[in-house]
Amino acid sequence: VIWMTQSPSLLSASTGDRVTISCRMSQGISSYLAWYQQKPGKAPELLIYAASTLQSGVPSRFSGSGSGTDFTLTISCLQSEDFATYYCQQYYSFPWTFGQGTKVEIK
Amino acid sequence: EVQLVESGGGLVQPGGSLRLSCAASGFTFSSYEMNWVRQAPGKGLEWVSYISSSGSTIYYADSVKGRFTISRDNAKNSLYLQMNSLRAEDTAVYYCARILPSIVGAYIDYWGQGTLVTVSS
Numbered sequence: 001v002i003w004m005t006q007s008p009s010l011l012s013a014s015t016g017d018r019v020t021i022s023c024r025m026s027q028g029i030s031s032y033l034a035w036y037q038q039k040p041g042k043a044p045e046l047l048i049y050a051a052s053t054l055q056s057g058v059p060s061r062f063s064g065s066g067s068g069t070d071f072t073l074t075i076s077c078l079q080s081e082d083f084a085t086y087y088c089q090q091y092y093s094f095p096w097t098f099g100q101g102t103k104v105e106i107k
Numbered sequence: 108e109v110q111l112v113e114s115g116g117g118l119v120q121p122g123g124s125l126r127l128s129c130a131a132s133g134f135t136f137s138s139y140e141m142n143w144v145r146q147a148p149g150k151g152l153e154w155v156s157y158i159s160s161s162g163s164t165i166y167y168a169d170s171v172k173g174r175f176t177i178s179r180d181n182a183k184n185s186l187y188l189q190m191n192s193l194r195a196e197d198t199a200v201y202y203c204a205r206i207l208p209s210i211v212g213a214y215i216d217y218w219g220q221g222t223l224v225t226v227s228s
Contacts, residue, residue: 050211
């Protein structure tokens with residue numbers, strides 16, 4: 001099983017801030033990592049796949065980086081619609097695993 | 108437009124059974140691998156099960172192995188999850204999710220809206 005440590009679990013920020021979320025793997029996964037955004041009462045939505053490739057339709061203020069064991073999701077200029085919970089997920093091997101989630105809240 | 112619509116959730120007693128369905132439309136269902144992912148109330152996401160496009164390859168999370176069975180009917184564009192011996196800890200929203208194959212691995216690109224399963228006496 002590949003364990004994932006996502007941090008922080010809670011991030012308080014203001015509109016316009018640059019925010020960074022980290023995801024660390026217990027073993028290397030190359031670039032087989034996705035990031036999802038979830039709003040309350042809704043299904044998750046894909047933001048980034050292959051660690052750094054932006055899904056079609058996702059604003060360019062979102063970016064992903066990393067490979068191997070350490071990955072980062074960055075939102076360059078936080079907008080009101082970005083307040084949500086974010087999850088990383090590895091699809092390198094089964095069982096697929098998700099990070100614990102990072103809730104981005106309004107400061 | 109890709110659509111995944113889950114159904115079959117509800118209240119069931121511990122030890123009981125439930126069958127979830129996921130109706131797919133807007134894409135060639137038989138060409139895609141599929142997943143079930145769940146989310147307990149107020150908790151994070153947990154991968155549950157995977158099935159290949161033909162149904163020949165299946166994987167389960169240890170937490171459901173031996174109790175849950177994933178299947179699909181490509182003629183009906185439908186995915187299923189048969190859940191037996193249900194426990195309180197199986198209480199969650201269950202999402203049906205499509206897997207998109209690519210040269211950089213196969214990842215979830217679309218999710219259904221979810222169906223709530225509550226296991227309680």
